Amino acid sequence: MTEDAAAVARRRIAALGPTGWGRSALSDADIDALVRAAPPVELAAGDVLAREGEPADRAFFLLAGRLRASVTLGPDKERTVNEIAAGEVTGESALFLTGGRRSATLTALEPSTALVLRRELFLPGAPNLALVALESHILAGLARRIERTDAQIVEAWRAASAGKGAPGRVGLLALLGGTS
Amino acid sequence: MTDPDLRRHAERLLAAHALADADPAPLAGLLARSGERRLATGQPLFQEGDAAGELTFLLEGRVSVLKKDPAGNDRQIGSWFAPALVGGLAAVEGARRSASCVAGAPSIVATLPAADVRGVLADPGPVGAQLRFILLAAFTEALSNTTQHLRELLAESQAAPSPDIDRLLALLHGAKR
Numbered sequence: 001m002t003e004d005a006a007a008v009a010r011r012r013i014a015a016l017g018p019t020g021w022g023r024s025a026l027s028d029a030d031i032d033a034l035v036r037a038a039p040p041v042e043l044a045a046g047d048v049l050a051r052e053g054e055p056a057d058r059a060f061f062l063l064a065g066r067l068r069a070s071v072t073l074g075p076d077k078e079r080t081v082n083e084i085a086a087g088e089v090t091g092e093s094a095l096f097l098t099g100g101r102r103s104a105t106l107t108a109l110e111p112s113t114a115l116v117l118r119r120e121l122f123l124p125g126a127p128n129l130a131l132v133a134l135e136s137h138i139l140a141g142l143a144r145r146i147e148r149t150d151a152q153i154v155e156a157w158r159a160a161s162a163g164k165g166a167p168g169r170v171g172l173l174a175l176l177g178g179t180s
Numbered sequence: 181m182t183d184p185d186l187r188r189h190a191e192r193l194l195a196a197h198a199l200a201d202a203d204p205a206p207l208a209g210l211l212a213r214s215g216e217r218r219l220a221t222g223q224p225l226f227q228e229g230d231a232a233g234e235l236t237f238l239l240e241g242r243v244s245v246l247k248k249d250p251a252g253n254d255r256q257i258g259s260w261f262a263p264a265l266v267g268g269l270a271a272v273e274g275a276r277r278s279a280s281c282v283a284g285a286p287s288i289v290a291t292l293p294a295a296d297v298r299g300v301l302a303d304p305g306p307v308g309a310q311l312r313f314i315l316l317a318a319f320t321e322a323l324s325n326t327t328q329h330l331r332e333l334l335a336e337s338q339a340a341p342s343p344d345i346d347r348l349l350a351l352l353h354g355a356k357r
Contacts, residue, residue: 093320093323096321122313123309129304132304139316140273142323146269146323147278150247150326153257154250
């Protein structure tokens with residue numbers, strides 16, 4: 001890990017503090033402990049962070065840069081289905097649902113830094129308020145996705161009752177913020 | 181509930197959320213601070229639109245999750261089987277209930293007031309860590325279930341389903357990217 005990556009990680013984790021349940025500034029000791037437990041990885045533009053079909057056993061907290069999520073549709077054919085911005089966590093379900101595989105490939109669109117989050121990090125252990133803040137951040141992200149999916153269900157009911165059929169792939173792509 | 185009952189329920193809740201090896205004492209202590217309710221089949225636990233008041237541990241039984249469609253009719257979008265954590269979204273986010281829950285069988289629940297929930301969640305010690313882990317697992321499962329329901333809706337409505345729709349839905353709920 002370079003000094004730059006560690007500094008980016010510390011700054012981004014410190015910024016989680018005021019939004020966590022604790023509402024208090026995070027200590028350097030807690031932030032450093034979290035960075036040691038989940039060391040950041042640095043990516044150049046074009047580097048692949050995770051590949052579609054691989055066993056999924058970790059999530060990523062993007063500290064800086066931007067990632068593209070793409071799926072393979074056939075030989076030499078892929079589609080971008082999402083972009084992940086700095087501050088977002090991706091692949092959380094790999095931490096809490098076991099046995100799955102990656103449904104998309106994650107590629108850096110620009111020089112990027114991400115914390116690699118393994119399940120063991122979240123098991124009860126030494127108290128760490130920086131980890132509490134990260135868990136709060138992940139829960140908030142999951143809550144937004146649940147609310148968005150709920151809204152899509154209601155929209156599907158509305159479309160069906162209006163005889164339009166439920167929103168299909170195009171609607172889902174729009175929901176994902178994806179592009180072709 | 182007796183201490184052995186609390187311990188047994190804590191062990192079952194932890195095991196159901198991939199924490200089978202964890203010490204049940206912290207969670208059993210939290211359950212001891214919670215209020216116990218017994219529900220008959222068909223009895224509501226809470227209603228869609230209610231102010232979020234509490235976090236519910238489903239200890240025994242089953243609850244159905246219902247959501248109003250645009251015509252105002254309740255439609256079932258899922259079920260929770262004990263042991264499970266129900267209503268976490270509203271309790272954690274402070275939002276109103278996004279769905280109704282009704283007992284689908286005789287059930288026993290333990291409820292913790294939302295203000296207490298937030299206090300425990302801020303606790304870096306073992307009880308906070310266990311509750312956060314269980315919530316993360318429960319939210320992940322809820323998202324998976326909701327997405328599955330949406331997938332079924334889309335499959336019903338599409339004469340020629342798109343081959344990559346499952347993958348798009350997996351991405352929508354953030355699965356294993």
